[in-house]
Amino acid sequence: AQTVTQSQPEMSVQEAETVTLSCTYDTSESDYYLFWYKQPPSRQMILVIRQEAYKQQNATENRFSVNFQKAAKSFSLKISDSQLGDAAMYFCAYKRGQGNLIFGKGTKLSVKP
Amino acid sequence: GAVVSQHPSRVICKSGTSVKIECRSLDFQATTMFWYRQFPKQSLMLMATSNEGSKATYEQGVEKDKFLINHASLTLSTLTVTSAHPEDSSFYICSARDQQGALNIQYFGAGTRLSVL
Numbered sequence: 001a002q003t004v005t006q007s008q009p010e011m012s013v014q015e016a017e018t019v020t021l022s023c024t025y026d027t028s029e030s031d032y033y034l035f036w037y038k039q040p041p042s043r044q045m046i047l048v049i050r051q052e053a054y055k056q057q058n059a060t061e062n063r064f065s066v067n068f069q070k071a072a073k074s075f076s077l078k079i080s081d082s083q084l085g086d087a088a089m090y091f092c093a094y095k096r097g098q099g100n101l102i103f104g105k106g107t108k109l110s111v112k113p
Numbered sequence: 114g115a116v117v118s119q120h121p122s123r124v125i126c127k128s129g130t131s132v133k134i135e136c137r138s139l140d141f142q143a144t145t146m147f148w149y150r151q152f153p154k155q156s157l158m159l160m161a162t163s164n165e166g167s168k169a170t171y172e173q174g175v176e177k178d179k180f181l182i183n184h185a186s187l188t189l190s191t192l193t194v195t196s197a198h199p200e201d202s203s204f205y206i207c208s209a210r211d212q213q214g215a216l217n218i219q220y221f222g223a224g225t226r227l228s229v230l
Contacts, residue, residue, distance in 0.1 A: 041205075043223065044223045045208075045221035100147055100162060101157075103156045
């Protein structure tokens, strides 16, 4: 069965600095999708970034980028120039084809002013 | 991005009553919708997968007679918590998959906080 592991329950970053959130996953599939979702205090789940496994190029969305290492089954999220609004729970998720999302346990990110 | 509307955002009810939660995809058709439950400081736990026009598929340990799911149209799925009890108090989140999108992305509603007295 596929599993997603986020080994950092909590992380903290200074405003304007860079932080990296870790995620590893376990799968025997070769074609799948990976996602990072953000859940702020409002509890609304927001898609931050996505990556198709067949693409070697790392996805980027403005200040957010990923380091996708397929062989190592690693999918870390880098947030550059951190802002106070980035404070939230971040969930890494895996999905294969038409299947449902499998979430990690989440990392709580705090941003210090 | 696509919008998923979930209603109500908060409900308080007496033990033994039933509560219905609606999930609508506002600007796309969703053949498949998902219902999650989230306990405090924990991740999302998938309860069931709802397919338009057919019976929902429930995850192991989720009582289908307790959590009734109806997905009667391509834009609406409902979750009814029947005879709610205090242990059903939780945060429930729906998600709809955009079938037309290139990556089959799931978009989430804002969630419903259920408190059973």
